[in-house]
Amino acid sequence: MWVEVILPVPVYSTFTYVWDAAHPPVPGVRVHVAFGRQRCLMGVVRSVLHEAPAMQAKPILRAIDTHPRIQTQQLALWDWMAHYYNCAIGEVMQAALPAFFKVDEGEEGPFTISDGSLAHWRWVGRRSDEGQIAHVFGQLGRAVKQSEALLQYFQCALTWPERADDFYPWIPQTALQANGVDTAHLRALQEKGILEKSMRWESEEHLPDVDAALADLSPAQQAALEEVQDAWAEGKPVLLRGITGSGKTEIYVHLAAQAMALGQHTLMLVPEIALTAQLYRRLEKAVGPGRLAVYHSQVSDSQRRDIWEALVRPDSAPRLILAARSGLFLPLERLGCLIVDEEHETSYKQHDPAPRYQGRDVAVWLARHLEAGLLLGSATPSLESYQHAKTGKYQYVRLDERFGASVPPQVEMLSLVKYQALQHMEGPFTRPAVEAMAQSLEQGKQALVFQNRRGYSPFLTCMACGWTEPCTDCDVAVTYHKESKSLRCHYCGQSRTPSAQCPACQKSAWQWRGLGTERVQETVEELFPQARVLRIDSDSTRKKAAMTQFVDWLEKGEVDIVVGTQMVGKGLDIQGLDVAVILQADNALQLPDFRAHERAFQLFTQVAGRTGRRDSPGHVYIQTATPEHPVLLAVQAGDYEAMADQLLRDRQAHHYPPFVRMIRLEIRHRREYVASQAAHYLADQLNQTLGGGVLGPDAPAVARVKNVYLQHLWLKLPVDRGLPTTKKRLRQTVDQLAFHPDFKSVKVVMDVDPA
Numbered sequence: 001m002w003v004e005v006i007l008p009v010p011v012y013s014t015f016t017y018v019w020d021a022a023h024p025p026v027p028g029v030r031v032h033v034a035f036g037r038q039r040c041l042m043g044v045v046r047s048v049l050h051e052a053p054a055m056q057a058k059p060i061l062r063a064i065d066t067h068p069r070i071q072t073q074q075l076a077l078w079d080w081m082a083h084y085y086n087c088a089i090g091e092v093m094q095a096a097l098p099a100f101f102k103v104d105e106g107e108e109g110p111f112t113i114s115d116g117s118l119a120h121w122r123w124v125g126r127r128s129d130e131g132q133i134a135h136v137f138g139q140l141g142r143a144v145k146q147s148e149a150l151l152q153y154f155q156c157a158l159t160w161p162e163r164a165d166d167f168y169p170w171i172p173q174t175a176l177q178a179n180g181v182d183t184a185h186l187r188a189l190q191e192k193g194i195l196e197k198s199m200r201w202e203s204e205e206h207l208p209d210v211d212a213a214l215a216d217l218s219p220a221q222q223a224a225l226e227e228v229q230d231a232w233a234e235g236k237p238v239l240l241r242g243i244t245g246s247g248k249t250e251i252y253v254h255l256a257a258q259a260m261a262l263g264q265h266t267l268m269l270v271p272e273i274a275l276t277a278q279l280y281r282r283l284e285k286a287v288g289p290g291r292l293a294v295y296h297s298q299v300s301d302s303q304r305r306d307i308w309e310a311l312v313r314p315d316s317a318p319r320l321i322l323a324a325r326s327g328l329f330l331p332l333e334r335l336g337c338l339i340v341d342e343e344h345e346t347s348y349k350q351h352d353p354a355p356r357y358q359g360r361d362v363a364v365w366l367a368r369h370l371e372a373g374l375l376l377g378s379a380t381p382s383l384e385s386y387q388h389a390k391t392g393k394y395q396y397v398r399l400d401e402r403f404g405a406s407v408p409p410q411v412e413m414l415s416l417v418k419y420q421a422l423q424h425m426e427g428p429f430t431r432p433a434v435e436a437m438a439q440s441l442e443q444g445k446q447a448l449v450f451q452n453r454r455g456y457s458p459f460l461t462c463m464a465c466g467w468t469e470p471c472t473d474c475d476v477a478v479t480y481h482k483e484s485k486s487l488r489c490h491y492c493g494q495s496r497t498p499s500a501q502c503p504a505c506q507k508s509a510w511q512w513r514g515l516g517t518e519r520v521q522e523t524v525e526e527l528f529p530q531a532r533v534l535r536i537d538s539d540s541t542r543k544k545a546a547m548t549q550f551v552d553w554l555e556k557g558e559v560d561i562v563v564g565t566q567m568v569g570k571g572l573d574i575q576g577l578d579v580a581v582i583l584q585a586d587n588a589l590q591l592p593d594f595r596a597h598e599r600a601f602q603l604f605t606q607v608a609g610r611t612g613r614r615d616s617p618g619h620v621y622i623q624t625a626t627p628e629h630p631v632l633l634a635v636q637a638g639d640y641e642a643m644a645d646q647l648l649r650d651r652q653a654h655h656y657p658p659f660v661r662m663i664r665l666e667i668r669h670r671r672e673y674v675a676s677q678a679a680h681y682l683a684d685q686l687n688q689t690l691g692g693g694v695l696g697p698d699a700p701a702v703a704r705v706k707n708v709y710l711q712h713l714w715l716k717l718p719v720d721r722g723l724p725t726t727k728k729r730l731r732q733t734v735d736q737l738a739f740h741p742d743f744k745s746v747k748v749v750m751d752v753d754p755a
């Protein structure tokens, strides 16, 4: 027999080998094979062939497993991702399999995932038949050791949770051994038909009931929950637009509990793992610690393995998995409910390496494939999802009422032009913003300053000659980080100490220009020396558990002013936040990206939504040079749908997603002219094979990263038809480039639905 094997190589196919192991092959088992110059690679059997392949095949080196470790649905997901994202299935496998799964050549079994079962013992009789116990003890008579063993069994059984049926519980052999019972005596009792033995996974029956801990829903939440349930009954995905503070999480918990009651797992994706700490606590209260698991890149390999095992055990209690996008690769055969929280967040997109996938879109496919309920939740849904809701592909459910009744925040524009002219500025703050913060502090409330740039200053400029320090390897200025006293490139991560003198004119006339969160924090501390200031950005939360500590301070009210980047917009809940000041709103509006306005609207609305309490509205101040900008006015009006409808009309008029599908080709080479020539050549070739429609080439805003020059080509394709053929032709044309004498070393990266 022959097998098709998926190997971790960037080649768009599987590979055929002869199966010569003693047991029959099954898709999903791991094998070791020789491949090219590689002596031994670990792969996964994709399918079994019963007819000889055209080419002669080598035998596998060994079969690692006897039964499948990868579920059929996982293999189907890998297939789909490889096709949709136009990458090798081996690349998908690499992303999907955690480290504990990968076995090296020399490593012997047992398999990295044991089946985990343990011997358990049980009294064969019924609970209701009390007389029988005395009878059996009488029968045992002088077999003292066996009597003692049986007595120990009943003593353990008393401390075990009672079963719903008429049987005594299964007690693990290890528990009996811990009480001095010898297995020889257990076996003797088994032979006499008094105890029975079974190989079982550790009993999970003692996990508490979820229902008991569920919070009551408000009438609005209840109505939304029922709408979701109705849509799911029809097999329809749901887009839940719930404004910040409307209590979406309670609805998630109810849906998870419902799935658990049916014995199904729930996967809940979140965009920012640093923020899971806060959510974890809320979910733990509702479903209990035993049922809740967290899965993301910072979770240890052994923890990942525990989760994986818990999901594959056929008799395990259902779980709620709180995960980053990689959670989609878990064995989810028993999935009943899939929730994507903050579905508009760009962090669901994987940029590098392949597969360059959008986690939200993969979730949509996966839920449909597994016939699980799908819920996309956001206060500011992505235009893609909103368009699906408008066309009826998704059920659109709205939750407009803030939980516990509250008023929307008051948003005020502060014109930088005006306050600069009046000289009413305190550093980067306008006077009204400073006054509002001061007032909120006096009242013992919290304030948030939002600046979406980390570090101290994004430009270090020489005032004598105008030189601005660039990264040596990228075409971008380096950011000065005061805390670490270093110049850091946010593109390649390179870090160095600033030189005392300007390399261009040898003078020392450095000036820090621009505004990062470190500098904002410094100004805030100068303006409000008494205030306790906390900075939340990807630098300050880098240390493990830092965010847990921050959340703790916030919940205890030990912080007066938070200075933060977009991280705070991703679902951080700050109790008693009264004032939010958005600095330099224009930065987000002016990004060279067709999604800039959508994102700016989402970002500012999310920040505004953090403010306000049950009894008093929050106050939001947007500092901007363009107070009449339609996006800012929409944030002020709090009108998501009006904004989204307008942006969709623009997208349709200019042929952008969701009305077309975009594919981006990034051409990379260490020489600028080679990258450029290759890009032009490829554009010509593609225009021929695809019959035109290729846009570019053009250089991205940062055209050199890590000493590699970049060029972009764009394709806009109709969303509904002809895509598989186009993608195949695209791939073939790109692959041909490797045979061109001038462009052999050019790398081309394909990104379907780039973000």
Ligand SMILES: [Zn+2]
Residues within 6 Å of the ligand: 462, 463, 464, 465, 466, 467, 502, 503, 504, 505, 506, 507
């Ligand atoms: Zn200079």
Ligand SMILES: [Zn+2]
Residues within 6 Å of the ligand: 471, 472, 473, 474, 489, 490, 491, 492, 493, 494, 705, 706
């Ligand atoms: Zn760099």
